[in-house]
Each structure stands twice: as structure tokens, then as C-alpha cells.
Amino acid sequence: MADAKQAVELLQKDIAQEHQATVQYLIHAWLIPSISDEIEGIAREEMRHWEWLSMAVVALGGQPTLARDPLVIEPESAEVLLTADAEAERLAIDSYEADMEQVESPDLQHLFRRIQADERVHRGLFLAMLDEVRHSETVVRPADPAPDAEQLNRVVADEYRAVLAYLYQAFCFPEDEVRHFLIERAVEEMKHLAWAGEHVVALGGRPDFTLPQLPQWQDGIAMLRWDLEHERSADAFYGEIIAALRNEQARSEMERARSQERFHIYEF
Ligand SMILES: [Fe+2]
Ligand SMILES: [Fe+2]
Ligand SMILES: [Fe+2]
Ligand SMILES: [Fe+2]
16 A cells, blocks of 8 residues: 555656646647547546646645656547547556555545546547547648748747646645636636647647746745746737738637737736
């Protein structure tokens, strides 16, 4: 049976896997437009798992990891992608089963069982989608990316950094109110990321999900200062992107993101 330190190790391993699932499914959703809503719905649930596991690490006195297991995103066919997703769910089901055998805490048992139940549903959904696309070629092929794709990929990278920063920071604040505020902002930046990423893929590019380096903040004030500075630069950054974009729809979505960043400045 695991002590607190071992329990944190188990949780960190699960966090890296939920982080992978969130990003991988998001990309797969953009690659297979015919079922993108269904896959995005699952990605959102993985992000919730990621959040719950991180809260459990904090409750045990640890710092949640920002590590991520390797992504499967080579778009050979919709079938290959969805097979990888169904397999990822099977591994997750097994790994939560093993976790449950290793911990005594009823809270952790309950958490693992709750997440495992979701993973079982996800696996069933992916298998059903696999049946749906098995004989049709629905994946978006990589092409010579349009210049717009390069601009929008800068948005993907920048928003991904913001998502990770706000999630990480959220778990460092003991006050529920600040934590909740930061998680909500992370969800909003994730939305901006998705608006840009979907266009990157549709324009023949591949979204840039390189793991960013985050600063080592000394305290909560340093975090919030960084956030305010980040929001200010995001406003200017979007101005530059919008001026360079040719695609009408992408431009109007980036304008919407920019107006939300302006509101974030005010909130922070
Ligand atoms: Fe999950
Ligand atoms: Fe899942
Ligand atoms: Fe944003
Ligand atoms: Fe923002």
C-alpha cells in the first residue's frame, strides 16, 4: 500500500497521461472534422480529470507536474488515430485499476473509480466512432501550409503556454476563489487555442504543441504580475496576428479572442 509520497507519484503519472489525452484528442478532433464535436467533448472531460488529479496532488502537499506523455498525432488515417485513442483509454482503465489496488485512502479510491468509469465510456465512444469512419477517408491531409496557418500556429503556442501557466498557478493558491478564477481563465485560453488550432489544421498546417518553459514564480504576487503582463502582451500580439490574417473567419475569431484578452487584463 502506498504512502503519501507514493500516492503523489501515482497521481503525477496519471496527470501526464490526462494531459496527453486532452491535447491528443483536441488535435484528433481537428483532424477528423466529421466527428470533431464528439472528440472535443471527450477532450474536455480529460481536462477535468487532469484538474481533479492535480487537486489531489496539492491536497497531499505536492506540486502537480506539467509533464505530458508522448502524443500520437501522425494523421495517416482516421482509423489509425481513433484506434490509438481507444487504446489510450484501455491503458487508462488498466492503470486506474492498478492505482486502486495501491492506495488505501477512500478519497483517492473514489477519485480513481470515478475517472475510470469515464474512461470506460470514452473507450466505447471511440470504438463506435471507429466503426463509423472505418471505410471512409475523413482525415485532413497535411499540405503546404498557407501563411495564415503560420500566424495562427503562433496563437496555438502562446495560448497553450497560458493554459499551462494558469492551470499550474491555480493549484498553488490556497484560496478557492483565486483557484476557481484561474481555472476559468485557463478554460477560456483553451477555447482561443481551439479556435486557432482548428484553422491551422484546416489550412494544411500542424498545430504547435511544444511543451513550453514556464518561469519559476516565487509567490502568488509574482504569478499574478506575470499574468497581467501576459494578458497585456496577448492584446498586442493579437493585434499583430489580426493585421496579418487573410482568412475572414479566422480573423473574426481572433478579434473575438482579442476582446476577451482585453477583459482579462481588467480582471487580473
Ligand atoms: Fe481521463
Ligand atoms: Fe478518457
Ligand atoms: Fe487567450
Ligand atoms: Fe487571456
